[in-house]
Amino acid sequence: MTANVIEVNGLEHSYGSVKAVDNISFAVKEGEIFSFLGPNGAGKSTVINILTTLRKIQKGEAKVNGYDVERESKHVRQSIGIVFQMLCIDHEMTVCENLEYHGKIYSMSKKERKERIDELLKLIELEHKRDTLVKDLSGGMKRRLELARGLMTKPAVLFLDEPTIGFDIQTRMRMWEYLREIKREGTTIFLTTHYMEEADQLSDRISIIDHGKIIVTGTSEELKNKLGKDLIYLETDDNNTVAEILRTIGSVKTVTEDTKSLRVMIGEDVTHVLPQIIDKIRKAGIDITTINIKKPSMDDVFVHYTGHGLREGEPQEKVEGLEPMGEPMGVSA
Ligand SMILES: Nc1ncnc2c1ncn2[C@@H]1O[C@H](COP(=O)(O)OP(=O)(O)O)[C@@H](O)[C@H]1O
Ligand SMILES: [Mg+2]
Missing domain, CATH: 3.40.50.300 (P-loop containing nucleotide triphosphate hydrolases)
Incomplete structure (x- = not known):
């Protein structure tokens, strides 16, 4: 060990x-x-x-x-x-x-x-x-x-x-x-x-x-694997209804609604689930405008666990008031 x-x-x-x-x-x-x-x-x-x-x-x-x-x-x-x-x-x-x-x-x-x-x-x-x-x-x-x-x-x-x-x-x-x-x-x-x-x-x-x-x-x-295997970004004519439909599918782990698109986390390989998803949405008479598939990224992990994004590149606060380092290493009196 x-x-x-x-x-x-x-x-x-x-x-x-x-x-x-x-x-x-x-x-x-x-x-x-x-x-x-x-x-x-x-x-x-x-x-x-x-x-x-x-x-x-x-x-x-x-x-x-x-x-x-x-x-x-x-x-x-x-x-x-x-x-x-x-x-x-x-x-x-x-x-x-x-x-x-x-x-x-x-x-x-x-x-x-x-x-x-x-x-x-x-x-x-x-x-x-x-x-x-x-x-x-x-x-x-x-x-x-x-x-x-x-x-x-x-x-x-x-x-x-x-x-x-x-x-x-x-x-x-x-x-x-x-x-x-x-x-x-x-x-x-x-x-x-x-x-x-x-x-x-x-x-x-x-x-x-x-x-x-x-x-x-x-x-x-x-x-990343804890979140799910694949992420699908979907844009449809009726995201609300589609979200409800997706939540009834067993292998769909989470559905989050952004302003425009739906973020769908899938627990298994997307190739097995995607046909089923498209089929259900079509049957409900709703048009799909965009489909994007990707693997969960560190950004997705971060948002998932903290509930917020991380604005990169913003200035960091200066840390002041440090205690002195004491005597330098290895210097004998
Ligand atoms: N010397 C300090 N005096 C007062 N507050 C401090 C000081 N250093 C850090 N803080 C506060 O403690 C929190 C954590 O700061 P810090 O450890 O610098 O975080 P990070 O490095 O992740 O930006 C912040 O709220 C920050 O404002
Ligand atoms: Mg810091």
Whole structure:
């Protein structure tokens, strides 16, 4: 059995009267990519800040790499890498100098630093920018450098808070490739995102989080299969009547009425059910204007479990008032 690298039990966190995290429990297995998918304000950053010891635990328990985040926070910090937007890299230093500096803080030897920097610059494809000042890098390159910095100490667990926020799709997909490569090296990855596709394409398992609670957890396949096998979008002359007819068919799991179309979730293969559906609608004397068939997507999963959509690309709130990180990892007095 694979060990759990992250274990969280009954975690709660409030800001004044706002309950940001409400009794959250989950576990992340060694070597997997695990995502928190949820809208702005869901509580994702609060959880990740607690797990990385940036924020004090109020209620519940959390372990990272076997260490208690409250009582053994120093060991936790030594086990992890962090890629957060707010942890800025020094813009007046070169790419290489930034990584050098980070390695020195964490007491890596000169040889270790050199080897790791070469390895990482290759991974994030910034070898040619080695001696470029950070301020002269593009936004995507800066984020890649932050990723490299988070990996400098070969952490057991890498934490990423919205790693591709604001990126175009090409840059985002490239980031996913790097993260898959990091996973292949054996690193466990915990990330938060509000991009459906990111959770879907990248994660081994996903927790959908909304209003501080985990609504459901599973692989992308599991979450989609729970909804049904196929989805039919139908437009007819009389959607109301058609909805009633469809609800009498056994293999129809749910029928939801949008402004124009009907969304019909089917529990079995659509090819068996579709003829029956068309036949019943025709017999009722109703014309079908459009039929579209697709497999349930992560968007459908999200709407199903949360009862609302997720507006992608909306600006994220800045999280302020973080407690200081304490002493850096591995520095002995
Ligand atoms: N430092 C803070 N002070 C007060 N409220 C906060 C603070 N940080 C977050 N919140 C509130 O807690 C809730 C969860 O926020 P957050 O964990 O940042 O969610 P997410 O990362 O999913 O957007 C939101 O309602 C947010 O406004
Ligand atoms: Mg956040």
